[in-house]
Amino acid sequence: MATTSVHSLSFPISSSFNKPSKTKYAHPSLSSLPCASNAPPSPLIQPPLPVFETTPAPAVPHSSPYPSPYPRSRLIFLLRLAIRHKHLPLLRGVHALLVKISDTDTEEPSPSDVVFLTNHLISGYISFGFLTHACKVLDGMPQPNVVSFSLLISAYASQCGMLKHRTSYGDSRASVGLFRRMRRLGILPNSFALVALLVNCLRRPNPLLGRQVHALAIKSCLNSSLHVTNALLGMYAKFDSTDIMLSLFDEMSERDTSSWNAILLGLVEERRYQEAFDQFFKMRMSGIRWDHYSLSTLLTAATEGFGAFQGEVIHACAIKSGLERDMSVSTALLGFYKKHGSIDDMVDLFNKMPAKDITAWNAMLNGFVNLGLFDFAIEVFDKMPERDSITFNSLLAGFCKNGEGNRGWDLFVQMFKNRMPISDFTLVGCMNAVAITGDRKKSEQIHSFVVKCGCKLGPRIHSALIDMCAKCGRTKDAYKLFKKWSHKEDFNIAFSSILSSYIRDGHPEKTLNHFISCCKELEPSSSLFMDEFVMATVVGACGALGFDGMGQQMHCLTVKYGMAYADPTIGNAIVNMYARSGNLEHARKVFDEMHSLDQVSWNGLMDAYLLYCQGDRVLDLWSEMKELGFKPDARTFVLVISACRYTGHSSVGTCQEILFSMKNMYNIEPSDEHYAAMVKVLGFWGCFDEVEELICNVPFKPSSSFWRSLLEICRLKSNPVLAKKAMQNLLALEPEDESTFILASNLYAASSRWYCSERVREEMRSKGMRKIPVSSWLIQSNMVHRFYTRDRTHPRSKDIYGGLDVLILECMKNGYEPDTSFVLHEVEEHQKEHFLLYHSAKLAVMYGILATGQGDVVRVMKNVRLCGDCHSFIKLASILTGREILVRDTNGFHVFRNGECSCRDRW
Numbered sequence: 001m002a003t004t005s006v007h008s009l010s011f012p013i014s015s016s017f018n019k020p021s022k023t024k025y026a027h028p029s030l031s032s033l034p035c036a037s038n039a040p041p042s043p044l045i046q047p048p049l050p051v052f053e054t055t056p057a058p059a060v061p062h063s064s065p066y067p068s069p070y071p072r073s074r075l076i077f078l079l080r081l082a083i084r085h086k087h088l089p090l091l092r093g094v095h096a097l098l099v100k101i102s103d104t105d106t107e108e109p110s111p112s113d114v115v116f117l118t119n120h121l122i123s124g125y126i127s128f129g130f131l132t133h134a135c136k137v138l139d140g141m142p143q144p145n146v147v148s149f150s151l152l153i154s155a156y157a158s159q160c161g162m163l164k165h166r167t168s169y170g171d172s173r174a175s176v177g178l179f180r181r182m183r184r185l186g187i188l189p190n191s192f193a194l195v196a197l198l199v200n201c202l203r204r205p206n207p208l209l210g211r212q213v214h215a216l217a218i219k220s221c222l223n224s225s226l227h228v229t230n231a232l233l234g235m236y237a238k239f240d241s242t243d244i245m246l247s248l249f250d251e252m253s254e255r256d257t258s259s260w261n262a263i264l265l266g267l268v269e270e271r272r273y274q275e276a277f278d279q280f281f282k283m284r285m286s287g288i289r290w291d292h293y294s295l296s297t298l299l300t301a302a303t304e305g306f307g308a309f310q311g312e313v314i315h316a317c318a319i320k321s322g323l324e325r326d327m328s329v330s331t332a333l334l335g336f337y338k339k340h341g342s343i344d345d346m347v348d349l350f351n352k353m354p355a356k357d358i359t360a361w362n363a364m365l366n367g368f369v370n371l372g373l374f375d376f377a378i379e380v381f382d383k384m385p386e387r388d389s390i391t392f393n394s395l396l397a398g399f400c401k402n403g404e405g406n407r408g409w410d411l412f413v414q415m416f417k418n419r420m421p422i423s424d425f426t427l428v429g430c431m432n433a434v435a436i437t438g439d440r441k442k443s444e445q446i447h448s449f450v451v452k453c454g455c456k457l458g459p460r461i462h463s464a465l466i467d468m469c470a471k472c473g474r475t476k477d478a479y480k481l482f483k484k485w486s487h488k489e490d491f492n493i494a495f496s497s498i499l500s501s502y503i504r505d506g507h508p509e510k511t512l513n514h515f516i517s518c519c520k521e522l523e524p525s526s527s528l529f530m531d532e533f534v535m536a537t538v539v540g541a542c543g544a545l546g547f548d549g550m551g552q553q554m555h556c557l558t559v560k561y562g563m564a565y566a567d568p569t570i571g572n573a574i575v576n577m578y579a580r581s582g583n584l585e586h587a588r589k590v591f592d593e594m595h596s597l598d599q600v601s602w603n604g605l606m607d608a609y610l611l612y613c614q615g616d617r618v619l620d621l622w623s624e625m626k627e628l629g630f631k632p633d634a635r636t637f638v639l640v641i642s643a644c645r646y647t648g649h650s651s652v653g654t655c656q657e658i659l660f661s662m663k664n665m666y667n668i669e670p671s672d673e674h675y676a677a678m679v680k681v682l683g684f685w686g687c688f689d690e691v692e693e694l695i696c697n698v699p700f701k702p703s704s705s706f707w708r709s710l711l712e713i714c715r716l717k718s719n720p721v722l723a724k725k726a727m728q729n730l731l732a733l734e735p736e737d738e739s740t741f742i743l744a745s746n747l748y749a750a751s752s753r754w755y756c757s758e759r760v761r762e763e764m765r766s767k768g769m770r771k772i773p774v775s776s777w778l779i780q781s782n783m784v785h786r787f788y789t790r791d792r793t794h795p796r797s798k799d800i801y802g803g804l805d806v807l808i809l810e811c812m813k814n815g816y817e818p819d820t821s822f823v824l825h826e827v828e829e830h831q832k833e834h835f836l837l838y839h840s841a842k843l844a845v846m847y848g849i850l851a852t853g854q855g856d857v858v859r860v861m862k863n864v865r866l867c868g869d870c871h872s873f874i875k876l877a878s879i880l881t882g883r884e885i886l887v888r889d890t891n892g893f894h895v896f897r898n899g900e901c902s903c904r905d906r907w
C-alpha cells in the first residue's frame with residue numbers, strides 16, 4: 001500500500017486496476033500550480049515549474065545592451081515560440097545569439113536581464129528534455145537566482161521514478177544536489193523548490209529529507225503557502241505519519257480540495273475508513289467541492305472497509321455532481337460493486353459508462369473471474385476492443401484460482417503466439433497453472449523457457465518454480481532450486497513447497513528431517529522459516545506418518561510460538577494429525593479448546609470420526625453444529641451422508657432426508673460427490689434397486705467419481721452386473737485419468753492380460769504419472785521403519801521373516817488360507833502365494849510384534865488400502881499373539897482385537 005501514491009504521481013493511468021481510486025489519485029499540491037512553459041501539457045503529472053518573475057519586462061531603454069534588431073522582448077518572444085512549437089533549431093539559434101551578444105557587445109547587459117533571459121533558455125532546454133544542456137547553462141550563469149535552480153530541481157524531481165531504475169535514482173540525487181548548491185550560494189528557496197523537493201522525497205522514499213524540508217519551510221516562513229502545506233500533507237500521508245498529517249491539516253488556515261484529498265488518501269491508506277468518511281462529511285459541511293479524486297479514494301474505503309451503504313452514498317454523490325461518468329470514478333464504482341453488489345449492478349454500471357477504457361473492461365473481466373463466472377469472463381474477453389497483458393494475466397490468475405490448470409496453460413500459449421509481453425506475473429501464473437495440472441513435460445518446457453529468456457530469478461519466480469517442480473514429480477529439481485535460494489523474502493513459501501513435496505512423494509519422514517535440521521541451523525522463532533503454512537505442513541507430515549509423539553512436540557511448538565489457536569488453520573491441522581495418529585480423544589480435545597472454529601474445523605472432526613467408522617458420532621456432531629448455528633458447506637454434507645454407512649443400524653432414510661434438505665434448507669445444490677456418497681450408503685445397506693433408481697434420477701450426467709464409488713461398493717457387495725456398468729462408464733469418461741489408468745491396469749492384471757496391463761503402465765510412465773510404491777511402516781524409538789513387499793533391507797529382517805513363517809504356519813493351522821486373487825502380477829501360482837505372504841503390512845506387523853512389549857499396541861500405517869488377505873491374516877494373528885494390532889490404511893483405522901476388527905469387515 002505504501003508505494004501506491006508514488007506510482008499515482010508518475011503514472012496516473014495505472015496498470016493496477018484493482019485499486020482505481022488510489023492509482024488515479026494525484027498529489028493534491030500539484031493540480032493547481034502554474035506552469036512556466038507554454039508547451040502542451042504533458043500526460044504525466046509533473047512537479048510544478050517555478051513561475052518566472054512576474055514583473056513586466058522593463059521598457060527597453062535607449063542605452064540597451066541589445067541594440068535593435070535583438071531587443072530583450074524579441075528574444076523572449078523567440079524563445080517562447082521555440083518552446084511552443086517544439087523547434088529545437090530555433091532555441092539553439094537564440095542560445096547562440098545570446099552567447100554572441102554577450103561576447104561581442106561592448107556594453108554589458110544588466111545582470112537582471114541576463115538572469116531573466118538565461119532562465120528562459122533553461123526552461124527551453126528542459127521542455128525538450130535536455131536536462132544536461134540546461135545544467136550547463138546554469139553552470140555558466142554568473143549569478144543564478146532561485147528561479148534558475150527551482151526550474152532544474154523541478155525538472156529532475158519530475159523525471160525521478162519515471163526512467164530506468166538507476167537513472168531515476170541519479171535524478172533524485174541531482175535534484176537534492178542542486179538544492180544544496182542553491183543553499184550554499186545563500187539563495188533562499190521559494191515554495192516551488194520546496195514542493196519539487198517534496199515530490200522527490202515521495203518518489204524516492206526519503207522520510208528524513210521530507211521532515212528536513214518541513215523544518216526549512218517553517219524556518220523560511222513558507223509553511224503558510226497552500227502549495228507547500230498540501231505537498232507536506234501528501235508526504236506525511238505517504239510515509240504513514242497520518243497523525244502528523246492530521247495535526248498539520250488542523251493548523252491550516254486555508255484549505256482547498258487538494259488538502260482534503262490528501263488527508264482522505266492518508267486515512268484510507270492506513271485503513272482508517274470511518275475517519276475518512278467523517279472527514280468527507282466535514283469537507284461537505286465546509287463547502288469545499290469534492291472532485292473525482294475524493295470520490296474514487298472514498299470508493300476504495302467503501303470497497304475494502306465497509307458494506308454496501310457507504311459505497312452507495314458515494315455513488316449518489318457522483319451522480320449528483322455529474323462525476324459518475326468520469327473514468328476514474330466509474331472504474332472505482334465497478335470495483336466497489338464487484339465486491340459488494342450483484343453482478344447485475346456491475347453490468348448495469350458498465351453498460352452506462354459513456355466511454356470504456358481498457359481499465360474498465362479489465363475491471364469487468366476481473367469481476368467475473370473473481371466470482372468464478374468463467375463463461376461471462378470469456379464473453380467479456382472476446383468482446384474487448386483491445387486487450388493488454390493485464391487482461392491476459394487476470395484471466396490466467398483466475399484460472400489458477402479456480403484450479404483450471406489446463407485452461408491457464410492454453411491461455412499462456414495464446415499469449416505467447418500473439419507476442420504479448422510476458423511479465424514475471426505471467427510466468428508465475430503459468431507456472432501455477434502447470435503445477436495444478438501436475439504435467440511433468442509442460443513443467444520442463446516452462447522451466448527451460450524461464451532459463452532461456454534470461455528471466456531474473458526473483459523470489460516470486462523462484463518460489464513458483466520450486467512449487468511447480470515439486471508438484472510435477474520433479475522433487476530433485478525442486479530441491480536443487482531450493483538450494484540456490486538466496487532471497488530474504490518469501491523463504492517460507494519455498495520452504496513449505498519443499499516440505500509438502502516430500503509428503504506428496506510418500507516420504508513424510510523427510511519433511512520432518514528437513515524441518516528439524518532447519519530448526520537446528522536457524523533460530524526456531526525466526527519468522528524466516530516458521531510460519532503458519534510451514535507449521536501446518538509439518539504437523540500434516542506427522543499426521544501422514546501417524547507419528548503421535550512427534551506430532552505432540554510440534555503441537556507444543558505451535559503453542560510456544562502463539563500459533564496454535566490464533567486462527568483455525570493450525571488448530572485444524574492438529575486435529576487432523578491426532579486423528580490420523582490414532583489419538584481420537586486428543587483430536588476432540590483440541591477441537592473443544594480451539595478459540596475459533598470454521599467450517600473446515602467441523603468437517604475435520606467429522607472426517608476424524610469417519611476414519612474410525614463412528615457414523616453415529618458424526619451424526620451427533622452434525623446436530624451439535626446445527627444447534628450452534630454453524631452453516632454447513634457442501635463438504636459437510638458429503639461427510640454426513642457418508643456417515644450413514646457406519647451407523648449402528650440402517651440409516652438409508654436419514655441419508656435420503658439429508659440429501660433432500662440440502663437444496664430446500666441450505667440452498668446447496670447436491671453435486672456429484674453427494675450422489676457418489678449416497679450410492680455407497682445405499683449399496684452398503686444392500687439397497688441396489690434404489691441405487692439403480694438413483695442412477696436414473698441424477699439431475700446431471702454422472703461423472704467419474706460417481707461411477708468409481710459405484711464400482712467400489714459393487715466389488716465389496718459382489719454385484720458384478722452393476723460393477724460392469726460402472727466400469728464401462730468410467731473408462732468412457734476418463735480414459736486419461738491417473739486413477740483410471742491404475743484401475744484399467746489392475747483389471748487387465750486381474751484377468752491375466754499381463755501384456756495389456758504393462759502397456760497401460762508404460763503409457764502412464766510416459767505421461768509423467770507416478771505410482772508411489774506400496775509400503776507399510778511403523779514408528780519405533782523415533783525411527784520410521786518402512787517395509788515394501790518382500791523387503792529384506794531391514795536390519796532385523798532375518799528375525800522378521802523367521803517369526804512371520806512361524807506365525808503364518810500357526811494361522812494356517814487355525815484356518816487361514818492365502819487368497820491369491822489379491823496378487824496382481826504375472827507370476828506362477830506358488831510365487832503368487834510367496835508375494836502375498838510377504839506383503840508389506842504383514843512384515844510391518846511382525847516387526848511390531850517383535851519390537852514392542854507384550855502389553856503394547858502394535859501400530860502400523862499403510863499408504864494404500866489393506867488387502868483382504870492381510871485383513872484376515874491380522875485378525876487371526878491378533879488371537880494367536882494376544883496383541884492388539886492397529887492398522888491405518890487410506891480408508892481409516894482397523895483395530896484388531898481377539899480375532900475381530902473394529903471395521904466389522906466393511907471398510
Ligand SMILES: [Zn+2]
Nearest residue numbers: 839867869870
Ligand atoms: Zn495384503
Ligand SMILES: [Zn+2]
Nearest residue numbers: 894901903905
Ligand atoms: Zn478392518
